[in-house]
Amino acid sequence: MTETIENPTKNRRRVPKAGRGAAAAPVSGPQPARSRRNDRVLVIGGAPRVDLLPPEVHANRRQRATGRRAWAGVVVVAVGVGLVAGWATTERMSAEQDLVAAQSETTTLLQQQGQYRDVRTTEAESALLGAAQQVGGSTEVxxxxxxxxxxxxxxAGVQITGVTVDSASATEAYAQSDDPLQGQRIATLTFDAKSAALPSIPDWLAAVGTVPGFVDANANSVALADDGSGYAVNMTIHLDEKAFDGKYADDAKKG
Structure with a gap:
């Protein structure tokens, strides 16, 4: 390759040497232009400055470079999709294995429970019986x-000769009195008693007031006994829910 560069001595004016013993003649006026052929230097080995390839070659090169980049992107996407698919497949296989293990464990537990089916049935029946007893016995006195x-x-000296009781049941509420002065009750105790002496009814009523579940009491009648051996007294006592024994409820708590 060759390259022509400008001569650094361009546009320098040369002054002619004077002859020996003669003075240098002054230079005046414009100097004739030298040939540009003498102002350039030929350089060997420089970089080429002229592209002789047709435009179609450069366009083809650009298209091939673009195609290579596109295929590289496709390969990257394909690799990413493959990695994700592989991870999803691994997770699915792991989940399937866990499901199979859980199903096997469930089957084993069901088989073990089947061996104790009779025991479970007995326990259920016992629990049902206990609940029925608790409900049925909730109104027992x-x-x-x-x-x-x-x-x-x-x-002292009073003898009870007859007793009548009436209480609520597990399925029916106890009938209440129409008298607003009488309290709520769940049971009634009526008894006949014989006393040798004329009884003091107020003292009797005050005495039975400490009976568990006491609501109120009244003397229905006081009369001389038919055989003349003393006095016959008929008395009624009303009881509230405190009179319930709560036996089955206590058994349920202990169980």
Missing amino acids: DWSATLQAVRAKLP
Whole structure:
């Protein structure tokens, strides 16, 4: 390759040397232009400055470069999709294995439970029976203990000759009195007693007021006994929910 550069001595004016012993003649006026051929230097090995390739070659090169970049993007996307698909497949296989293990464990547990089916049935029936007893016995009154408490509060020498009881049931509410002065009750105890002496009814009423579940009491009648051995008294005592024995409820709490 060759390159022509400008001569650094361009436009320099040369002054002719004077002859020996002669003075240099002054230079005046414009100097004739030298040939540009003498003002350039030929350089060998420089970079080419002229592109002789047709435009179609450059366009083809650009298209191929663009195609290579596009295919590189496609390869990157394909690799990413493959990685994601592989991860999803691994997760799916792991989930399927966990599901199979859980199903196997469930089957084993069901088989073990089947061995104790009779025990579970018995337990369910026992629980149902206990609940039924608790509901049915929720309105029970320990009448033996209640009569013993009433007898202990009566004066000495008084003998109970007859007893009538009436209480609520598990399915029906107890009938209440129409008298607004009487309290709510769940049971009624009516008894006949014989006293050798004329009884003091106010003292009797005050004495039975400490019976568990006591609401109120009244003397229905006081009369001379038919055989003349003393006096016959008929008395009624009303009881509230405190008179319930709560036996089955206590058993349920203990169980």
